Amino acid sequence: MSIMGTRVVRVEDPVFLTRGATYTDDLTDERLTGALHLTLVRSPIAHATITSIDVEAAREAPGVVAVLTGADIDLEAPLLFAGAPKQMVRPWLATERVRFVGEPVAAVLTEERYQGPDAAELVDVDYEPLPAVVDVREALKDENLLFPDAGTNTCSVYNKEDPDPDFFADCEVVVTREIINQRVAAASLETRAASAAWGDDGRCTLFVSNQNAQGARDEVAGWLGVDASQIHVILPDVGGGFGAKIGADPEFALVAWLARHTGRPVRWSESRSENMTGMVQGRDQRQTITIGGSRDGRVKAYRLDVIADAGAYPRLGVFLPVFTRMMAPGTYDIEKVDSRATVVVTNTTSTAAYRGAGRPEATSAIERAMDLFAAEIGMDPAEIRKINVVAPEKFPFTTKGGVEYDSGEYAKAIDLALEASDYATLREVQKARRERGDAKQIGIGVSSYVEITGGGAFAENASLEVHADGTALVWTGTSPHGQGHATAWAMLASEQLGIPVDKITVRHGDTDHVPRGGGTMGSRSLQTGGVAVHQASLELIDLAKARAAEILEASVEDLEVDTANAAIVVRGAPGSPTVSFAQLAEREELKVQTVFDGKKATFPFGSHVAVVEVDTETGKVTVERIWAVDDAGPVLNPLLCEGQRHGGIAQGIAQALLEEVVFDPDGQPLTATFADYGFPSAAELPSFDLVTMETPTPINPLGFKGIGEAGTIGSAPAVQSAVVDALSHLGIRHIDMPTTPLRVWEAIQDAVKEDG
Amino acid sequence: MIPVGFDYARPDSVDGALALLAEHGEDATVMAGGHSLLPVMKLRLAAPELIVDIGRLRELNYIRVDGDEVAIGAGTRHHDVETSELLATEVPLLPAVARTVGDPQVRHRGTLGGSLAHGDPASDLPAAVLALDATIVLRSPRGERSVPATEFWTGVFTTAKEPDELIVEIRVPRTGTAGWAYEKFTRRANDWAIVAVAVVDGRVGLVNMGSTPLRASATEAALAEGKSIADAAALADEGTEPPTDTAGTPDYRRNLARVLTRRALETAAGR
Numbered sequence A: 001m002s003i004m005g006t007r008v009v010r011v012e013d014p015v016f017l018t019r020g021a022t023y024t025d026d027l028t029d030e031r032l033t034g035a036l037h038l039t040l041v042r043s044p045i046a047h048a049t050i051t052s053i054d055v056e057a058a059r060e061a062p063g064v065v066a067v068l069t070g071a072d073i074d075l076e077a078p079l080l081f082a083g084a085p086k087q088m089v090r091p092w093l094a095t096e097r098v099r100f101v102g103e104p105v106a107a108v109l110t111e112e113r114y115q116g117p118d119a120a121e122l123v124d125v126d127y128e129p130l131p132a133v134v135d136v137r138e139a140l141k142d143e144n145l146l147f148p149d150a151g152t153n154t155c156s157v158y159n160k161e162d163p164d165p166d167f168f169a170d171c172e173v174v175v176t177r178e179i180i181n182q183r184v185a186a187a188s189l190e191t192r193a194a195s196a197a198w199g200d201d202g203r204c205t206l207f208v209s210n211q212n213a214q215g216a217r218d219e220v221a222g223w224l225g226v227d228a229s230q231i232h233v234i235l236p237d238v239g240g241g242f243g244a245k246i247g248a249d250p251e252f253a254l255v256a257w258l259a260r261h262t263g264r265p266v267r268w269s270e271s272r273s274e275n276m277t278g279m280v281q282g283r284d285q286r287q288t289i290t291i292g293g294s295r296d297g298r299v300k301a302y303r304l305d306v307i308a309d310a311g312a313y314p315r316l317g318v319f320l321p322v323f324t325r326m327m328a329p330g331t332y333d334i335e336k337v338d339s340r341a342t343v344v345v346t347n348t349t350s351t352a353a354y355r356g357a358g359r360p361e362a363t364s365a366i367e368r369a370m371d372l373f374a375a376e377i378g379m380d381p382a383e384i385r386k387i388n389v390v391a392p393e394k395f396p397f398t399t400k401g402g403v404e405y406d407s408g409e410y411a412k413a414i415d416l417a418l419e420a421s422d423y424a425t426l427r428e429v430q431k432a433r434r435e436r437g438d439a440k441q442i443g444i445g446v447s448s449y450v451e452i453t454g455g456g457a458f459a460e461n462a463s464l465e466v467h468a469d470g471t472a473l474v475w476t477g478t479s480p481h482g483q484g485h486a487t488a489w490a491m492l493a494s495e496q497l498g499i500p501v502d503k504i505t506v507r508h509g510d511t512d513h514v515p516r517g518g519g520t521m522g523s524r525s526l527q528t529g530g531v532a533v534h535q536a537s538l539e540l541i542d543l544a545k546a547r548a549a550e551i552l553e554a555s556v557e558d559l560e561v562d563t564a565n566a567a568i569v570v571r572g573a574p575g576s577p578t579v580s581f582a583q584l585a586e587r588e589e590l591k592v593q594t595v596f597d598g599k600k601a602t603f604p605f606g607s608h609v610a611v612v613e614v615d616t617e618t619g620k621v622t623v624e625r626i627w628a629v630d631d632a633g634p635v636l637n638p639l640l641c642e643g644q645r646h647g648g649i650a651q652g653i654a655q656a657l658l659e660e661v662v663f664d665p666d667g668q669p670l671t672a673t674f675a676d677y678g679f680p681s682a683a684e685l686p687s688f689d690l691v692t693m694e695t696p697t698p699i700n701p702l703g704f705k706g707i708g709e710a711g712t713i714g715s716a717p718a719v720q721s722a723v724v725d726a727l728s729h730l731g732i733r734h735i736d737m738p739t740t741p742l743r744v745w746e747a748i749q750d751a752v753k754e755d756g
Numbered sequence B: 001m002i003p004v005g006f007d008y009a010r011p012d013s014v015d016g017a018l019a020l021l022a023e024h025g026e027d028a029t030v031m032a033g034g035h036s037l038l039p040v041m042k043l044r045l046a047a048p049e050l051i052v053d054i055g056r057l058r059e060l061n062y063i064r065v066d067g068d069e070v071a072i073g074a075g076t077r078h079h080d081v082e083t084s085e086l087l088a089t090e091v092p093l094l095p096a097v098a099r100t101v102g103d104p105q106v107r108h109r110g111t112l113g114g115s116l117a118h119g120d121p122a123s124d125l126p127a128a129v130l131a132l133d134a135t136i137v138l139r140s141p142r143g144e145r146s147v148p149a150t151e152f153w154t155g156v157f158t159t160a161k162e163p164d165e166l167i168v169e170i171r172v173p174r175t176g177t178a179g180w181a182y183e184k185f186t187r188r189a190n191d192w193a194i195v196a197v198a199v200v201d202g203r204v205g206l207v208n209m210g211s212t213p214l215r216a217s218a219t220e221a222a223l224a225e226g227k228s229i230a231d232a233a234a235l236a237d238e239g240t241e242p243p244t245d246t247a248g249t250p251d252y253r254r255n256l257a258r259v260l261t262r263r264a265l266e267t268a269a270g271r
């Protein structure tokens, strides 16, 4: 019986649930014996010139081994995003100017961890405040520059062509609106951490919490100016990343540099407060959407203008509008699509990837546009979507966003979601509540989405080795941090070899064992690394057959795998001699290494229907139900897949309702604790209704697409749309995310006022 | 998130604790559940030199009927208030309010006395105690005194308690099971209230509508005059000075106070 598609229970959980995971800060590795503890002095001001830094008192504090400022560090300050103006480098420790609250200014090294904060308080920094640039429109004016040498706050412009004034000329109806896709924090429960030790061989062992060991190694080596072979990155268990742990943080290299400088291992683990200003944040796009078409519901032209916030130092966030532009038309077959994006720096935390990374921004924009257009012509939001989606016979479909959608049945996904939710009945309930004038109204939101997975690195490697004791070992270049690869990869190998899942160990995140690898991000793992494990299994079988042929004195063509016994047998010859993988391994190492290259990205899609209740007297929104069709091709393990969808849907709902990183006009963060930052718990979420749909992709032999981000991308627009829909009878057409009680209540007040 | 260093003492009696407070004056800080104190220490917003831990003093942990009142030891955990069978029949408002505090971990640590002493206007229990017309019993080496809840809170995080005094007991009138309700408005289940309203016997306590827990006096007066619930509730925000933060503007909070008061009064009327 095939193991594929079955609910194999996660093999990683017994340890997580009993002994607990071992995160970077938990390590008791002997290489870290005698480590110093790093405490960073961080700027309390968003924008200022530093007039002096006095570290003398701190040097005298108990346990202090060294206190360093930027002047002590002989490394070139790194540009954290290659395409940004070269002046926008981030100092290792700020010396002349600070550009966001939380920017490191001095490094304190102490014998014991608890001594660090006391000493750090004694570092005396004089700041002369500068006007803070917090709003992207302010930044665009270039009146206050973060990097005067650069001469501008703009760090990137995508599509410099002026918009065509006649773009919407043949549209009967045109609707335009500025909307905000707000900034959110990844808020991974494990904060950032790094530990470094240099060996006598001149190599650095660097333990970090990250989504990609090999990428982190290359970046850190580059920053330190050493060869990548000199850095050995090891990822212990990683407690959540959500995109914010893609790529190395400059702190990692600083830790390694300090370890070399002091000749002692150095450990660093940030506090929650530091994490909420220091770790990269996500989204943050100001979007202007303009949509035009005819009164019969046909959309003809769509334009998306984006101003994105890179934060103080350009990082991956500068790139993400590229994804947003690619995915601008969403699931729709629109004649004319135009988009442009400008990315600016502001005196805030840097931005980078966050679950969906550029695609949710595109989806929310087009979905809001569809709703606005539907409202304008008085059409049902589900109907308008079905009229405009790409027809199934058009695949592979090259979009006006310039990408090729591999496979999809978008209208079918919408129909499945409508059917599951009994959409028509929901509308009846809504109508009845409106007629009664209830204080609590309901709203229904429909989203249709398509996204890119495996959009970065298309290739991934895997090695597979069977041991004489019948166990197997998989090394993968992907890098799980909660997803369940140990279970999934073992299933893929088990399916082919017949070795039971509990005898297959999956390892990752050690650059000495896996020198190459793309890590886990962009929902790429299964369709690249998973397929590589599948391919490695087939190659291992070929190798085994070649060896078995001699032993069994049969030709390779006559051999097959007996998965019940994890052995090679002669086809159609019951009772004849067999040889197991374990026996083969006993004679000679049985190991393969392979690279699978899909050469392209895949495009999972789906449709969500959300029902919310809005208390019109208080503005409070409660998500009552959400039905989600998330089609990522065949499902390897429904348990893992549902877990990804649940988490994704939760994060999408969170963005729609609750989460927002807020800075005051001086650039002070107002949401830097978990009491203030609104991420939800299970109590704020309904049970999710998951609807199955599986459309394979042709680009890999197993038909897999990625599922990691789909839920987030589909749920946020459905829920936002539902909130607006609940209030549409008041003339409300849009409320920005997060649709907090305050914001919803204010929208109602404004609508009522306008009416009166 | 590492506090400034401090000394730690765990006296084995209230008298022992009082002696330490008398000896160390303002340098000493009492810790009960630690769930308000430790967060501010970890953020380095407070740096007491000596922590006097009263969290394990059993003599402060009780709930018993005493004449017309229920006497509750200051060290009683929120969880014990929440699950008290005695309170469920004598003063059901208190368990209902305690149930809304934070999450189960917080409720197993935090104490009633700590919550009142901390004096956060966004806390739940102070407004309930205020609406109940309770009495707060303070003890110091100078003796014991009782302060009506209406006079206990004097400003944000400040109370009528002297530094050498401990709250030892809270005395609450036995209300019976009728006429009470608690409406707490939050974004998330385990948040502090954006606004909350406690109603008992026609008295109304407001959470997070000013620098201290408040009584909605205008509403109470209107009810006493026999006005309708709707009319009385419309006055709930009179005389308040609600704060501004990311969760709410003063206008929004005023609206919430009126809506929640109406809802709480309606629920109370049905009980």
Ligand SMILES: Cc1cc2nc3c(=O)[nH]c(=O)nc-3n(C[C@H](O)[C@H](O)[C@H](O)COP(=O)(O)OP(=O)(O)OC[C@H]3O[C@@H](n4cnc5c(N)ncnc54)[C@H](O)[C@@H]3O)c2cc1C
Residues within 6 Å of the ligand: B029, B030, B031, B032, B033, B034, B035, B036, B037, B038, B039, B074, B075, B100, B101, B102, B103, B106, B109, B110, B111, B112, B113, B114, B115, B117, B118, B122, B123, B124, B125, B161, B165, B166, B167, B168, B190, B191, B192, B193
């Ligand atoms: C995550 C989290 C969520 C929370 N959510 C809520 C919420 O929703 N609603 C809410 O109301 N509260 C909430 N709290 C606060 C919680 O209820 C606290 O436990 C309570 O406010 C303080 O009680 P404590 O016993 O922990 O006091 P401690 O932290 O020990 O002390 C607080 C202050 O009171 C003083 N003190 C304590 N006991 C006495 C005494 N007997 N006599 C004199 N002074 C004393 C201390 O010196 C200190 O100044 C939350 C706390 C946390 C950590």
